[in-house]
Amino acid sequence: MTESKIEWTESTWNPTTGCTKLSAGCENCYAEVMALRLKAMGQKKYRNGFELTLHPEALAEPYKWKKSRMVFVNSMSDLFHQDVPIDFIRKVFQVIKENPHHIFQVLTKRADILEEYDRQDFIEWHPNLWMGVTVENTNTIGRIDYLRNTRAKVKFLSCEPLFEKLGTINLDGIDWVIVCGESGPKARPIKEEWIEDIKHQCTDYKVPFYFKQWGGKN
Numbered sequence: 001m002t003e004s005k006i007e008w009t010e011s012t013w014n015p016t017t018g019c020t021k022l023s024a025g026c027e028n029c030y031a032e033v034m035a036l037r038l039k040a041m042g043q044k045k046y047r048n049g050f051e052l053t054l055h056p057e058a059l060a061e062p063y064k065w066k067k068s069r070m071v072f073v074n075s076m077s078d079l080f081h082q083d084v085p086i087d088f089i090r091k092v093f094q095v096i097k098e099n100p101h102h103i104f105q106v107l108t109k110r111a112d113i114l115e116e117y118d119r120q121d122f123i124e125w126h127p128n129l130w131m132g133v134t135v136e137n138t139n140t141i142g143r144i145d146y147l148r149n150t151r152a153k154v155k156f157l158s159c160e161p162l163f164e165k166l167g168t169i170n171l172d173g174i175d176w177v178i179v180c181g182e183s184g185p186k187a188r189p190i191k192e193e194w195i196e197d198i199k200h201q202c203t204d205y206k207v208p209f210y211f212k213q214w215g216g217k218n
Contacts, residue, residue, distance in 0.1 A: 012075040013104075015059055015092050017045060018052040019078050022109050025136035025161055028186045031076045052083050059091055062099045070103045080108040086122050097126045107132040107158055111146035118150040125151050130176075132156040137163045148173045160212060161187075165194045171205040180212035190214060 017035060021027070031050070038046035045055065062071070073079060073096075079089060096104045108114055111133045117123050125131075131152035133143040136159065147155050148170075155173060159166070160180030171177070179198055181190035195211060202209035 010070045011065075012072045013058065013061060014045075014055065014074055014076045015095075016052065016054050016074055016077040016079060016081070016084055016088075018048060018050045018076070019081055020052070023136065023140055024163055025109065025134055025140075028182065028184055028188075030184065033184075035076060052077065052081055054084070054088055056088075056091075059095050062095055062102060065099070065102065068101045068103075070105065073104050073106045078108050078110060079106055080110040080113045080117070082110065082113060086117060089117070090123060093123055093126070093129070096129050097124065100126070100128050103128050103130060105130045105132065105156075107134060109134045109140075109143070111143035115146040115149050118152075125153055127153045130154040130156055132158050132176075132178075134158045134160070135166065135169075136161055138166060141166060141169060144169065144171075144174070159198060162190050162194055162198075163188060165191075165197055167197075169198075169201060171201060171207050174205070174207055176208050176210065177202050178210045178212055181214045183213065 019026075019029070019031065021029065035046050035050040039049045073092065079092060106129065114131070114133070129152065131147065131150065131154065133147045135141055135143055135157050144157065147157075154175050156176035156178065157174060158178045158180075160178060161182030162179055177198060179195050182188050199209050199211070
């Protein structure tokens with residue numbers, strides 16, 4: 001477990017690390033940069049850099065946390081990457097079930113895989129598991145339907161980094177929306193009108209809205 005600087009969570013837990021790029025939001029992946037830096041520093045967990053790596057030993061970590069906390073699962077990976085075995089995902093979900101005093105937030109860009117595993121009843125949902133999908137532009141709005149079709153108890157959207165106006169979106173069944181601009185030396189711009197449009201829609205649906213940051217070069 002690592003204390004997190006991400007504003008919408010408190011800690012991070014990475015039973016897998018590494019990923020492969022999928023959509024526009026992956027172009028300037030902060031996790032890739034960090035993983036390669038940690039590898040150069042000799043961190044054993046990142047010996048493979050940003051190659052997808054399972055860490056079975058990490059499954060024991062949540063049992064050691066006594067104080068309740070909000071935990072972002074796989075800040076350095078995507079649990080629903082196509083190369084993560086379903087048996088390993090089920091083990092992660094079992095850990096979540098057995099630690100009900102924590103809230104675990106899982107975020108994926110691979111919403112189609114998420115829905116397929118749910119449809120086949122491969123995974124068991126628990127009240128302390130918040131399931132989210134990333135929606136960065138109009139090309140990725142379809143991820144919302146995949147998420148909505150699951151039996152997750154709490155469903156959220158992470159519109160970060162946001163690259164364009166999303167237009168009308170269906171927020172039925174969505175419990176929370178996060179919006180954020182891209183940060184880093186290659187940050188792409190975000191416009192206030194895009195943010196306001198999502199905020200107004202959240203108001204109409206009575207869905208909590210959280211604006212994380214403008215982003216920009218730092």
